[in-house]
Amino acid sequence: MPEPDPGPAELPLALLLPGQGSQYPGMGTGLYRDVPAFAAAVDEVLGLMGPAGAELRADWLSDTPRLPLDHVTRAQPLLFAIDYALGSLVVRGGRRPTVLLGHSIGEVAAAALSGVFTLDNAVRLVMDRIVLLAHAPPGGMVAVAASREEVVPYLSPGVDVGAINAPRQTVLAGAAGPLRRTTWALRRGGFTCTPVASLTPFHSEALRPLVERSALGPTGAPVRPPAIPIVSGYTAGWLTGETALDPAYWTRHPAEPVLFWPALEFLLAGEQCLLLECGPGQGLTTLARRHPVVRSGRCPAMSLLGPRTPDPENEVRHFLTVARTAGLKLP
Incomplete structure (x- = not known):
């Protein structure tokens, strides 16, 4: 008689840490109010x-915030703080992850959790980044329900492929005017285009001159290879010790495309695991559920914060339910 499949609490744990576009008003505020360990980490x-x-x-x-949440000086550091805090709860809850995969700023949170950066150094990197990107040209990002090959012929000068999130979800990024023209052309071509919550053209060449000015010095540099393995969202393979210790690898992230789907495929080519999204919303969970390995039930996917909600009570209830299912013991 075959043995039953292991439940989520028995599977090795892989953390997914989201980035720009996953933010929404009120995210994490229920946990900040009701889960002291989360509040302390934030x-x-x-x-x-x-x-x-x-x-x-x-x-x-x-x-009534002073600046909109989608502004680079709000979204980036807050996403880092929430991703890191949720990841810390998992680690302190007795379930050390076997692998981490971050999307955009989520990879910096993964690096802090894995010890590539001290937390102080990771924060320095984040703050250095937002100071530079506060001077970025007005622009944004658009998710297109199409493959990379399908969208490339429509690109206007100044618009780049910013992320490969799924076989038929490609994110474009660029300055406002060129991005608007490209989006218009794609819609006329029959493609569905959805704006990503960003006022900055992340992962586009428009940011290259800015990130090359990074003054990240020894006090903000990486300090050691990952203690928890990391799948790089920029190479779609293991983050090696040599790459992890290269400051330039981290400072150029905002101008490089995110290869989330290829990285996820690399991660899922290994043993069974539970994919647990540690960050606002369930965007990466939703993408992961398109993968055949996840659809088969071999690697289930869950989100700690769950769907976007303005109700802090719902957020806390969802968090506690998923934490129990995943076998976490909250500190």
């Missing part, structure tokens, strides 16, 4: 940001 990150962290917290918890 406060630790924001405290390392100094006065900017205090201002970020005030905007995050306010009904």
Whole structure:
């Protein structure tokens, strides 16, 4: 008689850490109010940001924030803080992950969880990045329900493929005017285009001159190879020790395309695992459920925060349910 398939709590754990576009008003505020360990981890990150962290917290918890959440100086550091805090809860909850995969800023959170950066150094990297990108040209990102090969003929000068999220989900990025023209052409061609929540053309060549000015020095540099294996969202393979210790690898991320789907395929080519999204929403979980290995049930996918909700109570209930299912013991 065949043995039953292992449940989620028995499977090796792979963490997915989301990036730009996953943010939404009120994200994580229920946990901040009701889960002390989560609040402590977020406060630790924001405290390392100094006065900017205090201002970020005030905007995050306010009904009338000073700056919109999609602004680079709000979304990027807050996504890092929430991803890192949720990942910390998992590690401290007795389920050490066997692998980490981050999307965009999520890979910096993965690097902090894995010890590539000290938390202080990771925060320095994030703050260095947003200072530079605050001067980026107005622009954005658009998700297209099409393959990379299908969208390339429509690209206007100044628009780049910013991410390969699924076989038929390609994200474009660029300055406002060129991106608008490309989107218009794609829609006329019959493709469905959905704006990504971003006021900055992340993962486009428009950011290359800015990221090349990074002044990241020894106090913000990586310090050791990953203690928990990381699948790079930029190479779609293992993040080697040599690459992890190269500051230039990290500083150029905002101008490089994210290869999430190829990286996910690399991750899922191994043993059975539970994919657990540690960050706002369930965008990466939704993408992962398109993969045959996930659809088969061999590698189930769950999100700790679940669907976007303005209700903190719903957020906490979902979190506690998934945490129990995944076998986490909350500190």
